[in-house]
Amino acid sequence: MKTKYLLPHHYQIFGWVATVLGLSIMFWGLLIGEAVPFKLEISFPWPFTGGKGFLDSPVYNGMITHDIADELLCILMITGLFIVAFSRQKIEDERIAQIRLEALQWGIYANYIMLFVCVLLIYGGSFLMVLSYNMFTPLLIFIARFYWLLTIRPALQARKERSLS
Amino acid sequence: MKNRIRIERAIMNITQADLADRVQVSRQTINAIEAGKYSPTLALGMKIAQQFEKTVNEVFELDEGD
Numbered sequence: 460m461k462t463k464y465l466l467p468h469h470y471q472i473f474g475w476v477a478t479v480l481g482l483s484i485m486f487w488g489l490l491i492g493e494a495v496p497f498k499l500e501i502s503f504p505w506p507f508t509g510g511k512g513f514l515d516s517p518v519y520n521g522m523i524t525h526d527i528a529d530e531l532l533c534i535l536m537i538t539g540l541f542i543v544a545f546s547r548q549k550i551e552d553e554r555i556a557q558i559r560l561e562a563l564q565w566g567i568y569a570n571y572i573m574l575f576v577c578v579l580l581i582y583g584g585s586f587l588m589v590l591s592y593n594m595f596t597p598l599l600i601f602i603a604r605f606y607w608l609l610t611i612r613p614a615l616q617a618r619k620e621r622s623l624s
Numbered sequence: 625m626k627n628r629i630r631i632e633r634a635i636m637n638i639t640q641a642d643l644a645d646r647v648q649v650s651r652q653t654i655n656a657i658e659a660g661k662y663s664p665t666l667a668l669g670m671k672i673a674q675q676f677e678k679t680v681n682e683v684f685e686l687d688e689g690d
Contacts, residue, residue, distance in 0.1 A: 548650075550648075552648070552649035552653050553653075554649070554662050555650070555653075557662075613652065613656075
């Protein structure tokens with residue numbers, strides 16, 4: 460059975476590198492109490508006056524300065540998770556396609572149950588944090604469930620069966 | 625779904641990996657089918673049966689839970 464719309468298997472390594480890098484930066488940020496632990500400011504000319512300017516940054520002397528670190532981190536995480544989630548396994552057969560589908564369904568269900576609970580329990584600025592993490596959680600849960608079903612659970616079952624026999 | 629894959633493999637003297645190569649799936653998939661943990665599609669069931677020169681009914685049998 461051929462699964463459509465998946466990236467080639469060799470892309471997966473790039474996805475893992477981007478994901479691990481993105482997650483490391485996010486945790487580093489969490490440890491020091493910032494969304495992103497570093498700044499990456501770029502300046503460019505902005506010909507218009509008045510208002511707050513482009514990208515919510517103020518305009519000084521016709522120049523706008525914007526910190527792109529959070530945008531870069533977000534793109535890094537989404538790209539990494541997307542590649543890991545949707546690149547083929549070495550042998551992508553019908554059982555893996557079924558596991559993929561089941562994990563995707565599980566990921567969406569779990570994500571929305573968590574979001575439902577957060578809507579009831581978290582308010583104000585903290586809820587904005589929930590929404591920003593919610594950009595990544597469907598893919599994160601999907602990946603965790605997929606690899607649990609594909610490799611971890613069969614390995615644990617095999618170990619259990621070996622120890623029983 | 626019950627099946628006779630393990631028996632048929634033993635008769636033909638082939639490993640799970642050999643069968644997996646022949647029907648173009650992973651060895652883990654053949655293992656899961658043999659153990660009754662995964663029910664293959666009709667196409668894969670026919671391919672497996674073809675390898676043993678049997679019909680699908682001779683290799684696979686419906687279980688009570690199916």
